[in-house]
Amino acid sequence: MADPVKSRKHWLEHPATQNFLIPILAVILSFGVGAIFILIVGQNPFQVYSVLFSQTLGTSYGVGQLLFKTTPLIFAGLSVAICFKAGLFNIGAEGQLQLGAFMTALVGMYTVGVPAFLEIPLLILAGMVGGGIWGFIPGYLKAKTGAHEVINTIMLNFIAAALVSFFVTNLFNVPATVHTPDIAPTGRIPRFDTIFSSFSGSPVNFSILIAVLAAFAVWYYVDKTRYGYELRVAGLNSKAAEYSGISVSKNIILSMTIGGAIAGLVGTNYVMGYKYYFEEGFSTGTGFMGIAVALLGNNNPFGVILAALLFGMLEYGGLVINTMVPKELVSILQAIVIIFVISSNKIFRKIVVNFLKKRTLRVND
Amino acid sequence: MISQIFSLAFLAQTIRITVPYSLASLGGVYSERGGVVNIALEGIILNGAFCATVGTYYTGSPWFGLLCGIAGGLLVAAIHAAISIHVKADQIISGIALNLFAVGITKFVLEILFQSSSNSPRIAGLPYIKLGFIKDQPDVAHLLGNPLVLLTVLIVVASHFIIFKTRFGLRLRSVGENPEAADTVGINVTSYRYYGVLISGVLAGLAGAWLAFDQHSFTDGMSAGRGYIALAAMIVGKWNPLGAAAACLLFGFAESLQIQLQGGTLPTQFIQMIPYLATIVVLAGFIGKSVAPGADGIPYEKEK
Numbered sequence: 001m002a003d004p005v006k007s008r009k010h011w012l013e014h015p016a017t018q019n020f021l022i023p024i025l026a027v028i029l030s031f032g033v034g035a036i037f038i039l040i041v042g043q044n045p046f047q048v049y050s051v052l053f054s055q056t057l058g059t060s061y062g063v064g065q066l067l068f069k070t071t072p073l074i075f076a077g078l079s080v081a082i083c084f085k086a087g088l089f090n091i092g093a094e095g096q097l098q099l100g101a102f103m104t105a106l107v108g109m110y111t112v113g114v115p116a117f118l119e120i121p122l123l124i125l126a127g128m129v130g131g132g133i134w135g136f137i138p139g140y141l142k143a144k145t146g147a148h149e150v151i152n153t154i155m156l157n158f159i160a161a162a163l164v165s166f167f168v169t170n171l172f173n174v175p176a177t178v179h180t181p182d183i184a185p186t187g188r189i190p191r192f193d194t195i196f197s198s199f200s201g202s203p204v205n206f207s208i209l210i211a212v213l214a215a216f217a218v219w220y221y222v223d224k225t226r227y228g229y230e231l232r233v234a235g236l237n238s239k240a241a242e243y244s245g246i247s248v249s250k251n252i253i254l255s256m257t258i259g260g261a262i263a264g265l266v267g268t269n270y271v272m273g274y275k276y277y278f279e280e281g282f283s284t285g286t287g288f289m290g291i292a293v294a295l296l297g298n299n300n301p302f303g304v305i306l307a308a309l310l311f312g313m314l315e316y317g318g319l320v321i322n323t324m325v326p327k328e329l330v331s332i333l334q335a336i337v338i339i340f341v342i343s344s345n346k347i348f349r350k351i352v353v354n355f356l357k358k359r360t361l362r363v364n365d
Numbered sequence: 366m367i368s369q370i371f372s373l374a375f376l377a378q379t380i381r382i383t384v385p386y387s388l389a390s391l392g393g394v395y396s397e398r399g400g401v402v403n404i405a406l407e408g409i410i411l412n413g414a415f416c417a418t419v420g421t422y423y424t425g426s427p428w429f430g431l432l433c434g435i436a437g438g439l440l441v442a443a444i445h446a447a448i449s450i451h452v453k454a455d456q457i458i459s460g461i462a463l464n465l466f467a468v469g470i471t472k473f474v475l476e477i478l479f480q481s482s483s484n485s486p487r488i489a490g491l492p493y494i495k496l497g498f499i500k501d502q503p504d505v506a507h508l509l510g511n512p513l514v515l516l517t518v519l520i521v522v523a524s525h526f527i528i529f530k531t532r533f534g535l536r537l538r539s540v541g542e543n544p545e546a547a548d549t550v551g552i553n554v555t556s557y558r559y560y561g562v563l564i565s566g567v568l569a570g571l572a573g574a575w576l577a578f579d580q581h582s583f584t585d586g587m588s589a590g591r592g593y594i595a596l597a598a599m600i601v602g603k604w605n606p607l608g609a610a611a612a613c614l615l616f617g618f619a620e621s622l623q624i625q626l627q628g629g630t631l632p633t634q635f636i637q638m639i640p641y642l643a644t645i646v647v648l649a650g651f652i653g654k655s656v657a658p659g660a661d662g663i664p665y666e667k668e669k
Contacts, residue, residue: 040477091457091461141648141649145650147649148648150457151596151597151600151648152645152648154593155597155641155645156641156645158638158641159638159641159642162635162637162638163634163638165634166634166635170632288461288465291458326472326476326477328468328469328470328472328476328482329469329473330469331465331469331472332466332469332470332473334465334469335462335463335465335466335469338461338462338465339459339462339466342448342452342454342455342459343452343454345454346453347452
């Protein structure tokens with residue numbers, strides 16, 4: 001007799017359910033573990049968490065800070081996500097965004113007098129070129145020599161850091177500082193508070209719209225175009241791709257370059273929208289956080305936006321709760337979220353399979 | 366300049382830098398020879414340094430602190446092993462998450478114990494063996510007489526022997542190269558992979574303890590990328606203990622040269638790049654290709 005339970009997929013087995021359920025469970029669980037740490041310090045977890053949420057989401061200043069922290073995380077998350085889709089692991093977003101942001105500042109400081117409608121696209125492009133080059137290198141090395149992109153991107157992160165450090169201590173800096181001169185005023189992206197006064201004091205700016213646009217662009221490219229299809233096939237099964245005439249090495253180089261270019265857009269937020277110059281050490285691990293964001297967002301561009309919002313909230317939230325609990329609680333939470341996501345992907349599926357198996361047996365009895 | 370380089374102080378500086386690199390790098394060799402990629406080395410070093418500091422501070426005994434450092438390293442390694450081997454989750458992401466976790470947890474506890482988010486109080490260093498032949502440079506004598514220096518040399522040589530000449534080493538390599546075949550002849554893949562990762566915890570934990578004793582305190586993020594340099598050295602050394610140690614010595618030499626030449630002709634940033642550039646060059650196969658163990662990073666799924 002045909003098994004009615006087996007023939008129809010249980011809702012728990014649907015990938016869509018799991019894609020939503022796992023990240024949410026992971027976040028809830030990590031807050032639970034975080035509560036233990038809060039208790040150890042002798043504070044009330046409910047109180048700490050309520051401050052965390054109310055001070056970040058409850059005031060427009062808090063929302064502004066949160067969004068400001070979210071923007072670079074969206075870029076970094078998209079960069080990692082698109083490479084994931086192509087079966088590549090881009091740990092190099094940190095280096096790519098360093099180079100990209102530096103290029104934005106470099107071109108910006110030499111193009112004083114260019115009108116805004118040219119200057120802004122030019123600086124955006126400069127960032128993409130800088131990041132793109134830094135993504136191209138590991139992509140090319142992987143495609144041509146098989147060298148693993150994980151190791152190469154890690155190494156390139158350090159090389160990028162040393163390179164921009166050299167530039168902003170020796171060549172392109174304002175004397176006695178580690179930052180470049182200001183970019184052309186026409187290259188500035190306006191802050192929210194120039195239009196909405198309630199955001200006053202917070203550096204959030206319209207580069208977040210570029211981030212959202214980038215998410216749409218990635219979604220369209222990956223899901224709706226032929227190139228995106230090839231990229232996904234190459235990522236899922238390189239042998240099948242080669243048999244059907246898709247060049248895997250071309251797709252490796254292309255996706256790493258695109259990933260790098262997206263990471264390079266981080267400069268729109270910091271250089272064009274906030275400080276108006278590039279400064280050594282401006283990014284505190286945004287590229288690495290991008291991995292967590294992509295993972296939590298399940299490599300879906302819109303998932304990336306949601307995950308970046310959560311991580312942006314946590315990053316600003318750490319400062320809010322610092323008087324009650326050491327702000328490093330937030331790094332611990334972020335790390336635990338990542339661990340739960342990668343573990344529950346495996347564990348959750350196993351539990352679901354076992355659960356359904358037992359139920360099937362019961363039904364058959 | 367030549368006389369500067371071949372001075373005893375320069376030698377001491379090179380050794381000081383090379384010791385933690387070598388210990389962590391050997392840890393990487395054990396872990397990856399067994400088939401588990403260990404990017405968590407950075408976090409293991411950091412937690413090792415922290416636990417060694419705390420242990421020494423509260424007991425006054427650096428030897429006890431050393432044990433705490435090893436335990437701290439083991440703890441992070443054990444989590445990495447459980448996630449990688451048992452849960453079979455992505456080893457690279459696990460490593461990155463644990464590095465983040467180590468940064469967070471060490472600062473968190475630092476703040477609770479010492480009310481500072483940046484550094485611990487001063488701790489004692491390891492007692493050293495008195496070397497009669499160095500009289501005029503006490504710093505150099507202390508360093509060269511440090512028991513961990515001798516221990517590191519012993520571990521390097523012993524590791525070569527263990528990995529290539531013993532049954533344990535053969536089995537460890539077999540589970541990293543071809544776990545299916547190893548399983549078929551009755552080798553317990555899970556156990557051997559655990560051994561590899563846990564040994565890396567001990568060694569990188571020792572590396573952390575070295576840093577703490579060398580500096581006589583813990584400062585936040587004091588591993589400062591050493592775990593990644595250790596990984597680089599492991600690759601440049603082609604996953605061999607002697608090769609990895611030689612690469613560490615080379616990196617240590619370059620770094621102390623950089624310190625010696627500060628403000629000199631070559632910008633320090635370019636010397637900083639050497640380990641990373643060397644790794645990329647070697648991986649690409651421009652100078653003798655470096656190939657990872659066959660099943661490195663791939664969880665073993667036993668067929669049912």
